[in-house]
Amino acid sequence: MTLPSTWYHVIQAHGLIAVVVVVTCGPTPLPNLVYMYDILSSYRIPSSTSDPYLPSTHDPAAQHSTAPASNRYSRSFPVKQPPQFNPPHTKMSSGEKEAGGVSAQNKGSWSAFLKSIASFSGDLSSLTAPPFILSSTSLVEFSSYWAEHPSTFVAPAKEKDPQKRALLVLKWFLSTLKQQYASRSEKFGNEKKPLNPFLGELFLGKWVDSAGTTELISEQVSHHPPATAYHISNKEHGVYLQGYNAQKASFARTIYVKQIGHAVLSIPAFNETYLISLPNLHIEGLIFGSPFVELNDKSYITSSSGYTAKIDYSGKGWLSGKKNSFTAMLYPTGKEKEVLYTVAGQWTKSFDIMEGKKNVIDTYNAETSPTTPLTIAPIEAQDPMESRKAWQKVAAGIAVGDMDTTGVEKTKIEESQRELRRQEAAEGRQWMRRYFTKQDSDEVLNTLGPAIGLSPEPDKTGGIWRFDEAKAKAVQSQAAGSVPAPAPAK
Numbered sequence: 001m002t003l004p005s006t007w008y009h010v011i012q013a014h015g016l017i018a019v020v021v022v023v024t025c026g027p028t029p030l031p032n033l034v035y036m037y038d039i040l041s042s043y044r045i046p047s048s049t050s051d052p053y054l055p056s057t058h059d060p061a062a063q064h065s066t067a068p069a070s071n072r073y074s075r076s077f078p079v080k081q082p083p084q085f086n087p088p089h090t091k092m093s094s095g096e097k098e099a100g101g102v103s104a105q106n107k108g109s110w111s112a113f114l115k116s117i118a119s120f121s122g123d124l125s126s127l128t129a130p131p132f133i134l135s136s137t138s139l140v141e142f143s144s145y146w147a148e149h150p151s152t153f154v155a156p157a158k159e160k161d162p163q164k165r166a167l168l169v170l171k172w173f174l175s176t177l178k179q180q181y182a183s184r185s186e187k188f189g190n191e192k193k194p195l196n197p198f199l200g201e202l203f204l205g206k207w208v209d210s211a212g213t214t215e216l217i218s219e220q221v222s223h224h225p226p227a228t229a230y231h232i233s234n235k236e237h238g239v240y241l242q243g244y245n246a247q248k249a250s251f252a253r254t255i256y257v258k259q260i261g262h263a264v265l266s267i268p269a270f271n272e273t274y275l276i277s278l279p280n281l282h283i284e285g286l287i288f289g290s291p292f293v294e295l296n297d298k299s300y301i302t303s304s305s306g307y308t309a310k311i312d313y314s315g316k317g318w319l320s321g322k323k324n325s326f327t328a329m330l331y332p333t334g335k336e337k338e339v340l341y342t343v344a345g346q347w348t349k350s351f352d353i354m355e356g357k358k359n360v361i362d363t364y365n366a367e368t369s370p371t372t373p374l375t376i377a378p379i380e381a382q383d384p385m386e387s388r389k390a391w392q393k394v395a396a397g398i399a400v401g402d403m404d405t406t407g408v409e410k411t412k413i414e415e416s417q418r419e420l421r422r423q424e425a426a427e428g429r430q431w432m433r434r435y436f437t438k439q440d441s442d443e444v445l446n447t448l449g450p451a452i453g454l455s456p457e458p459d460k461t462g463g464i465w466r467f468d469e470a471k472a473k474a475v476q477s478q479a480a481g482s483v484p485a486p487a488p489a490k
Contacts, residue, residue: 140202148207150211175366177348181281199417200219201220217472221244229242229433241266279297322346350367351363
């Protein structure tokens with residue numbers, strides 16, 4: 001079968017030949033690319049080869065032909081079947097950095113996973129991922145990425161001018177993107193699938209630095225649909241962030257993730273509130289086995305003081321552009337053409353902050369800006385509902401590649417949760433959230449949401465969730481006098 005293409009884009013990396021096909025009506029659908037990956041991923045050529053040749057057909061029989069090549073796209077190579085993944089015998093030190101991309105050992109499993117994605121209908125989050133792309137971290141921990149730069153988080157509270165405060169809030173938000181969406185692929189070499197939190201799962205910690213103490217509370221408040229709520233506070237400077245989020249994953253040439261929910265930043269000293277929408281994203285690098293996150297579309301931040309920021313996200317195209325790029329504009333709400341500040345660059349590298357559209361007044365470097373480590377209690381002193389304690393055996397299995405142990409321990413947690421739900425149903429009661437309460441409506445959403453087209457979607461997040469100060473105080477009272485010395489999170 002001849003490839004229905006107008007031209008080929010040839011990539012040679014780590015001794016692998018890959019082909020990206022562009023047709024006159026647009027990119028080739030992923031199922032075709034998956035089929036190409038099956039055939040082409042087994043072609044290895046010396047890294048010194050400067051003039052690689054590509055097969056002209058998908059017919060496996062033709063791959064063994066010894067006929068002379070008539071042009072650079074008709075040379076044949078023998079097909080080699082990739083080794084099959086064998087999880088129980090895969091070992092990795094917990095302190096070892098995982099290599100980028102999919103290893104030769106896992107190519108067969110990766111290709112099968114891509115095929116399952118291409119043929120799957122519904123929310124992809126319910127798909128079972130191959131073990132070698134599982135993370136040992138639960139999704140409930142991701143809330144911590146909001147405040148790994150505590151000084152930037154509290155900076156708006158020190159600024160008396162509302163326009164400049166709005167700019168500092170925008171700068172803080174942009175500074176979180178690298179941690180939220182790129183830190184995992186940098187740590188592991190590629191994006192990993194996090195553990196799905198169970199209902200009531202907690203992640204508690206704090207950051208201590210020159211900004212004082214910034215506290216984190218993260219709780220899985222809904223399981224069907226899954227949603228995580230969080231509250232981050234720095235009482236010394238009077239800055240509070242809360243929100244909740246869920247994800248809806250779908251497939252169209254690649255994996256697209258719609259983020260559902262929002263965040264609310266409050267600075268009571270100025271009686272000021274900021275409503276923050278969440279960017280959508282998609283996964284790049286699937287075909288080549290090195291998945292990473294790229295943000296797309298746009299997100300907004302709008303304030304009760306009358307300023308709105310719009311952030312447009314873009315990535316590297318076929319012939320132009322840069323990975324993880326964005327352009328943001330800050331303007332008076334409802335007056336988008338009256339640009340007060342522009343911020344542009346790459347959220348994983350650096351970006352410039354400009355007054356108007358040209359005059360650079362500040363530059364932020366995401367690569368060199370240090371993060372503050374999160375401090376959590378030792379695992380032995382944690383509540384059974386805390387993430388690190390609950391998942392410790394699963395995480396240990398993943399760390400050493402022992403998927404038998406991983407599966408057994410993961411099943412234990414899932415079965416215990418199912419039993420809890422059965423008991424609740426039999427007794428006619430619901431799970432009580434420890435720190436958050438579901439609301440029928442919310443004043444911030446009702447007031448600020450229309451300016452950025454944001455409305456609650458309670459059916460997709462299990463409700464509208466807000467931090468409950470009374471519940472938090474009750475928990476603190478119960479724990480008074482029994483809090484162990486904290487240890488830095490790893």
